[in-house]
Amino acid sequence: MAYLPEAAPDAPPAKRGSKAQARHAASVDASEGWPPLAQCVRENMRAFPGCMLLTRVGGFYESYFDQAPTLASKISIKLAARRWNNQTVPMAGFPIHQLEKYLKVLVQDHGMLVAICEEFQQPSAADNSNVAFDRRVTRVVSPGTLIDERFLDPFTHNYILAISRSAGSYGLAWLDVSTADFATVNCQDDKSLRDEVARVRPREVVIQEGSFDIVDGERHIVWDTIENCGAVVSRVSGGDDTLLQGSPNASRVERDAISMLTAYLRTRLMEHMPDMRVDARPADSHVMRLDAHTLGALEVRETMRERSARGSLTSTIRRTVTHGGARLLQEWLTQPSMSVSLIRARHAIVELFLSQQHLRHDLRVILRHGAGDVLRTMQRIALRRGDIQDMLEIRDFAGTVDRVMALLRQDMKSGPGWDELADLTDKFQSISGLCERLSEAIDERVIEKRLQRQEALLQSADDALAGGALVGSEETPRKRVPKKGPASLVIEEPLWGDDIEHLIRPSAASTLKTSTNEHTKLRREARQLENALRSSIGDAVTLRFLLGQGHVVHVPSTHKELPESFLEHATLSYKTKTTRTFYLAEWTRIGQRMQKLEASIAKKEGEYLRLLRDQVIAHAPVIRRNARLLEQLDVLLGFAQAAEELRLVRPVVDESACLEIRGGRHLGVELGLLEQHRMFTKNDVKFSEPERMHLVTGPNMGGKSTFLRQTAIIAILAQAGSFVPADAAHIGLVDRVFSRVGAKDDLFHSRSTFMVEMMETSEILRRATSRSLVIADEIGRGTNTSVGLSIAYATLHTLACKNKCRTLFATHYHELADMLGYSSDNTALDGAVAFYCTTLETLPGGHVHYAHQVRPGVNRESHGLQVAQLADMPPETVALAEHTHKWLLRHESARLSQVPFISHTEYQ
Structure with missing residues (x-):
């Protein structure tokens, strides 16, 4: 995580500095007599402290003084020098068409701020035949203020998030500058703040100067989440109150966050500042909440081990064909709905598309080839950064909307699924008039020719950079020229073809x-x-x-x-x-x-x-609304496609306390096994009144963790609107999913694995409601047996009797069954707890087989010795372990310290 200082144009020089900064100040503030370009660079370096300054000089972006070696090192280019004011000044630069390539390295890979100084031709006052240059910084690029850079991940949002604090509550406002997605939320406590930051997953976080500092040696909980997101942190000293009148629906603390975000964006986007005078969209409060631990443990967006999207729930279920649809899918999976009517409407449409294969195929083809990423396109146009190709993309999008509307209305019927689809279709608004105007005005063939010439020009520029000298005067564009070449340029194309190339048709x-x-x-x-x-x-x-x-x-x-x-x-x-x-x-x-x-x-x-x-731009509200409707359509079509490919079924969702799954599967594990030509073992689970907790015992590698995770994932998929991997499923609404699975130590904060587990367990006990779903694995491990068993029992009892939430509690402590009063009817605590287990079978020859089948009962064997043998531990070590285990079973009351030393010769 990088901490970036405020870089407002009027910001004073940084108070703190290194020796390098001191040398920089000395070099910048040296004697007068600098030429105009050098003076411009020096002034901009003062005005934008903490920023890497890139100055446009003809066909190059260049860096000077102490920043040049840093630039050369970061992007691996050669360091050069030039003479200014009788001094040798370091310099480094690259051609303008490589800007995005190096912005990715500087901004995304290194989390740096980059101030871009452009040059503008101005007629000289002395001689109108000459050309002078006015140079000014037009934008400061940071990880959260990327607009149209090609290296932006099209499948995820690039959010910048502002956090304000007032009287113990927090206001959050976040914006994706590239799509204009803008929302706010009010968090009432630290934990909710952490979970919301983890869900939004910003690339940059803006906070008030002095906020969230370390107090009494402890830093605020939000810092851990920011680090896990890989976000950079920027600080502001004030806000922009001119925006508040545009956000009447937001709370005071949310408007403070909006004000901070706006003030910060003005220092970054400058001439490209978007119109923020809109109502902030409050985050939907009627959704299932997934805390930060659960998002990671269930691998909703990325896997825990490789931190890769491949293998995550999102990548496994994703069948969208548009970039906007992929981003919306991630939103639905990270905050599934709690509205039964909305969930059922999504399921009905998915079922319709599943049965109407030809309609689904035709719609997906139309979206794949015509929808584009219109929200980012519109934002480029609105920020005056769009080109003629963006106008053509709007034209294609408008035509796509008309084709989708025509196709749906052509086949529209009445009945289940059709009625819900009609409600969605009726929200579209045709902009065929704009489509026709764009089609009639823009000559696409000319654009294609110009693009071909531009590519050829860039290629020739790259070839020229292989050799030749850098020529040019102080205030004229510099360019690389070959050592030998023609004295003048001849226009090769005829001066009188059939017609002049018109970007806009004359008609x-x-x-x-x-x-x-x-x-x-x-x-x-x-x-x-x-x-x-x-x-x-x-x-x-x-x-x-x-x-x-x-x-x-x-x-x-x-x-x-x-x-x-x-x-x-x-x-x-x-x-x-x-x-x-x-x-x-x-x-x-x-x-x-x-x-x-x-x-x-x-x-x-x-x-x-x-x-x-x-x-x-005048049609922007309609275009954005149509785009969001197409995104919804794309996600629902993708759900139907996934249902067909992955054998998913429609779940029943209602407001009951039931959670019943027959033949449930874990999609990620199942696909991994299929790659190894192995089959996944299905399992059932059923919660109903009064049975709200299952105590699951069994051996290591018996499938307990997979069973827990798949149950939670099925609930998430169902409430997101997807079909689920099961033979049948009945899901009573789940308001929160909590996961105490797969913790690891946090050495940076001096927290052992056991401490991390206890903190996570504490949150569950304090926040879970009767509608929540809790999956808990191995609570109580990491300490001595009696203490761990005591903690596990107390946690289980509290969840069952106080929280009364639906809970899957996996453990190796089979003694818990006896402590709870396990009886022949397989229940305890007046039927609130039921007992299930997995088993391990010993095959002829001493080989073992994991059945992975969850069945009623209690398994009192951990089979850890067999797992050790499978892990290829040395045979003598396994034999010693077996001997020790038998001794301990004969002396259950003996303390571990009383176990006598056993030499190798005693069991060989």
Whole structure:
């Protein structure tokens, strides 16, 4: 986790500093006489402390002074130097088209702030023929303020989260700048704050200066969660109250968080600041809560061991075909619904799509090829960072919405599933008019040609960087040039094809059409002039525009004798052994007029493009609403696809206290076994009044943990709206899922594994309700047997008699059954606790087999010795363990310290 200082344009220099910072200050504040570029760099380094400054200089982004070695080291480029003010100044830089590549390294990999200083051409006051540069920082890039960078993960949100605190409660406001997803929540205690941060999983956290500092040697609980998220922390000293009037539905502490977030974003996005004057969307309170431990233990988003998405619940169930759908799926799985009507509506639509295979296939094809990532596209357009391709993506999206609406309404019927689908379909709003305007105005073929040329240009630029010198003056763009090359650039394309390349079709605007017609007329005149010259001189004569010369007649030296009629009106411009160029007044007139028209056409196209962009922005609310509806449709279609591929069934969900699963499976484990050509063992579980707790005993590797986890995952999937991996399932609403599974020590905070387990158990006992589902594995381990057994018994008794929540309690302490009053009817505590176990079978030859079948009863054997043997422990060690175990069984009352030393020779 990195701690980033505030970097407002008016921020004072950092109070704390290293020797390197001191050297930097000395170098920056040295004697006067710096050239304009150096002065600009020095001023920006003062104004943006804590930021890596990248300054645009022609075709490069460059870094100077003490930042240059850091940049060169971080992104692995060469460190150079230049002379300024009679000093040698370190410098490093890279071509502008590599900006995103290196932003990923600096911002995402190293968690740095990067201030981007752009250059803008300004006419010089002294001489309008010269060009000066105005350079200013337009944006400070941080991990949470990425907008349209291509390295953004399309399957997850990139949230920046602000946290405020007031009178023991916390306000949270978070925003994905790339999609404009914006929400708030009010947390009443530390634990709720930690769980909400873990669920949002921000890339950057903004807090008030001085907040959440270490008190009495203990730091706030939120820091652990921020570290686990891998987020960076930034601090602000104030807020922006101008936003508060736009958030009437938020609480005071939530509005404080919104104010902090807005103030921080203004220091980062600057000229790209989005319009935040909207109602903050409060987080849905009517959802199943998954605490931070449970999200990790159940591997909802990533696996615990590899911290990889592969193998997680999200990746296993995901069948979405759009990026927005993938992000929404993750939201549904991390906060499943508690609304029975909403859950049943989702299930009905999934069942419909499962039965209507052709409809499902057609809809998925339409979404895959036409939906795009329109929320991020709209955000680029709204922030004035979009290009013509984004406009085309909006066009394609609008057409996709119309095709989806037409397909659904064409096949629409009445009945289960159809009625719920109709409710979803009726919320779409057609924007076919905008689609038609964009289609009629934009010439897509021209864009394709320009993209091809741009790719070729970038490739040639990369090739040129392999050698050659860096040339250019202080205030002119610098470029790499080969050691040998042509003296002037020739436009290879003919000056008079069938038509000029129009980004905007001439038919879209009358003024554009008029200018285009005039340009076409001039092109014909130029063609006629060239044909006339070829008739009098030769076929190799061409009319050209050459940089450094202008509009000239190009004549090969093979034509030695030129007609007098031509020489009377032509003036020699340039001569080599192979060619001669001449100025011809008529061609100069035509060519200059064509140039002016081309500039005028480009300007008018730009104006019309801005008009189209404004029209798209005006439709933004409808576009965003349609996009979110398509995301829902994509997730539901994906649920149906997963149900078909993974053999999932529709669960019954109601408000009862029942939780019954027949033939339940753990999808992640099952898929892993299938890769090894092994079958998964299904299991049943049934909670009902008054039986709310199952005590599960059995050997190591007997499948207890998998059984616990799959039960919780099935409940999550059911309330998210998905079908579930089971033969049948009846789920009474679960308000919270708690997991005490798979803890590990926390040495950084001086917490042993046992301490971590006790802290997690404490939270469960304090927060679980009668509607909660608790899965607890091996509570009480890590200390001596009598203490561990006592803690396990007390925890189990409290959950069963006080919390009265549905609980799966797995343990090796078979003595718990006797302490609870295990009887022949397999229940205890007036039927509140039932007993189940897994078994291990010994096969001929001494081999063992794990049945993994959960059955009624108590297993009083841990079979740990067999597990040790399977783990390939040395035979003499296993034999000693067996001998010791038999001795202990004969002397159960003996203390461990009284066990005599047994030498190897005694059991060999």
